[in-house]
Amino acid sequence: MRAVLLALLGLAPVGHCAVREVVPLVEGWKFLRRDIAPDQNAEEWRNFQTPPWEVVRIPHTWNSEDGSNGLAADPNLLEGYYRGPAWYERAMPIPPEWRDRRVFVRFEGVSLVADVLINRVPVGQHRGAFGAFCFEVTPYLKFDGKDAMRVRVDNSRAFDVAPLSGDFTIFGGIYRPVEIFSTGEACISPTFFGSPGVFLTIRKMSKEKAEVEVKTLISTECVDVQNIAVEIEIKNAEGVVVAKKNERIAKAGASEHKAAMEIPAPRLWRGVAEPYLYYATVRLSRAGEMLDEVTQPLGLRTVAIDKEKGFLLNGEPYALHGVNRHQERAGKGWALSKADHDEDHALIREMGANTIRLAHYQQAEYFHDLSDRFGIITWEEVPLVDAVSASPEFLANARQQLQEMVYQNYNHPSVAMWGIFNELDCGAMATAPAVPVVEDLQKLAKQIDPTRPTVAASFRQNAGTKHRIPDAAAWNIYPGWYSSSPNDADGWIVDFSKQMDGRIGISEYGAGADPEQFQEGDLVRPVHNGARHPQEWQNHFHERLWAQLKDNPHLFGTWVWAMFDFAVDKRNEGGIPGLNDKGLVTRDRKTKKDTFYFYKANWNPEPMVRIASRAATPRTKAITEVKVYSNCAEVKLLVNGKSAGRAKPDAIKVCRWPDIALQPGRNTIQAIAADEKLSDICELTLENPKP
């Protein structure tokens, strides 16, 4: 299935042959946003079609509206949006020729708990909103053209399923793609924690060669196991085979096959500079008949976090600067299309970020494909947010979600670190101590994947000792937003890095802003949960913070909170209910806030010039500061066509003209740079001037 996806993306190597037959289930799902009686003899079981039902397409969520309109909009719902059971039903388009094949159904993400039934017979349950899962359905099918699937999905709070709480809406639904596919009698196991069943590990690397272990999990249902051939082929980005092996498997049942491959003169995956990709394909066949095939991306690179040198890519220091991203947007919630992922990724790249933290959970497979392709280093994390529960079921679920995350994303070269928690022991749900759970996850992550460091995001006021458990620690800091001043970051960073005896990360830093609100004159820190979040404070906050984070010898990486505004139904601040407005881009992706351009000037080397606070109009102060973000050598400012002088950007790419006199009515402000090749222009109106 992965093979077909890659082929659709145009990523598959030349001459690629798709052995798995994949049918995406997109259109024509019947949907009921309520429970139906457990008794299968009940009328509604026999007749799911009893109105009111809707026909929906996948990806789908039932909270796209109520999940982001604030608590007050739905006073009868406990959390302000529907958290409860719902049902989906769909015919399974099983081609008659699949009768002799094995058939699987794979869900990429269902929130929060899914029960899958084929022809009304329960096939399996999955608990957790973010990992893919796959069930074999062969024995449940009739192959009579009438096979049907029902899925009960429930996004009620479940006390054994992480996350127990968090500052984001838990959108319910089958919100990522679903597909059915068939394989031959023996196949590369698709059911092992929803993973591809093929795991690529770089064992050794030198200029001359890379040694890559290809581990394949094989599920054999047939008897003639001795004759199954395993062919492993690695192609470079140009489609040329650079390594190949043909072997046999010996054992029946679910088994494992390991092959040591050598790639001569390896070309490295070097982040944004050169994200060079190979592809590894594993094929199973018997007597010339193809049984199954899986293709996976392979990036030849090493990653590490060094206490002294910071983040190392291929052994060299690589300064990480980037953003946090939630998987959602206005009007759609979590039910994102590929085009939505493309747009998000492109905006992040446009700003010049070289890393993304996928807060606070495993995100879509396609988003990882993009990061592999564009060289964006990824921090991915388990949804262990705010609190843990003391129950063994909760621990088991956290372990399951960690294993899904690691096994499913093991082959993505962009994924460089596994996050094992975010801000634990805080919030109303924090009843059990988190340390034992974190210790357990740390051990498990290292056991499954010793090649990547683990990290975690700590809460400043309540760090305890948990931050010492992962390989490297990071902190979420908000100086100048929830408290204190934006100049305090430096002191905190020195303090945290002393505790860790080395470099730390800043996993979050941010301040809210409504791009339609502005503040003239002296800046005042807004009340964080108040109705006014003027953009000028967000600009100031990030300018001050970045001045302290940039080139800071105590850091291994920094991540802005957050790239996009996102839904938190329970929030009501900044004048917009249901929103966390710390994004650099609005939730509908239509407006880039000023701060987006501030980072673009600092991170993206492409010449640019942008006047800040242009939305701050009409104004009442005749004497004002004009601020321009630019990475050019010098910027010339024209006010109403007359020169107001030139300025050179400072160390954080800000040019200032402190005392510009506006005339009553309209004023044209123009910033010109790069030998007159670049220009930005805006209009500021002065109304009822005050001294």
Ligand code: ADA
């Ligand atoms: C925390 C938390 C985030 C985010 C942030 C905020 O640091 O980790 O999920 O919501 O607070 O905006 O307050």
